[in-house]
Amino acid sequence: MCGRFALFTPLERLAAQVGASVPDSNLRPRYNVAPGTWIAVMYQASENEQPIIDEMWWGYRPRWAKSTGSQPINARVETVATNAYFKSAFSKHRCLIPADGWYEWIKDSKPKQPHYICRKDREPLFFAGLFAERDDGSMGCAIVTEPGRGRAAEVHDRMPLILDDDSLKHWLAPDITDRETIRSLVRHINANLVEHWAVSTAVNKPAEGQGEELINPA
Structure with a gap:
């Protein structure tokens, strides 16, 4: 899964990688981004429009589910194209969620021991995501996850689906629906x-810890 991440790379640099525009935003560097908050998301509204970076609520709930529907923060790549809750978004409303790294916890550790996972070269990551309009009119999103791979699997059996550079524009393209x-x-x-x-x-208490020291080795 992915339930916490960090984003501190300037939005302008991230936008340049996909040719996105950056509207005025109050988003600032964050080292402990938690679900149920506003996060930076890249999406493309139509084939003829430029991708943009905007804020979305980290919690996916399509309008038709109304306020009583579940609000998942992740969607499994194995079923996202067929699951009734996600399949429309997979076809038409895909997005990218930029991050510099994410956190996972060693299973059964006491106290819960977090690990920070990132690229060796410290380049930013682009998580595959889905979004939908919520019943209150705001946009909500979920991060697509896949089985853990490489060293990330040493910490957790799931990880975000991180796209390579050549895939970014294809994932955003609203005209690609099949x-x-x-x-x-x-x-x-x-x-x-x-x-x-x-x-x-x-890291275990996002309300108390948000500084850059959180990603330093313990």
Whole structure:
């Protein structure tokens, strides 16, 4: 799964990688992004429009589910194209969620021991995501996950679906709606690019810890 991440690369640099525009935003560097908050998301509204970076609520719930519907933060890549809750978004409303790294916890550790997972070269990551309009009119999103690979699997059996650079524009393209076409055009990054290390348990309480020291080795 992916339930916490960090984003501190300037939005302008991220936008340049996909030719996106950056509207005025109050988004600032964050080292402990938690679900149920506003996060930076890249999406393309139509084939003829430029991708943009905007804020979305990290919690996916399509309008038709109304306020009583579940609000998942992740969607499994194995079923996202066929699951009734996600399949429309997979076809028409895909997005990218930029991050510099994410956190996972060693199973059964006491206290819960977080690890920070990122690229060895410290380049930013682009998580595959889905979005939908919520019943209150805002946009909500979920991060697509896949089975853990490479060193990330040492910490958790799931990880975000991280797209390689050549896949970014294809994933955003609203005119590409066919499931098999999407699968043929989109690739995840090489698992050998990723590493991890133990960090402070201050990560466990996002309300108390947001500084850059959170990603330092414990």
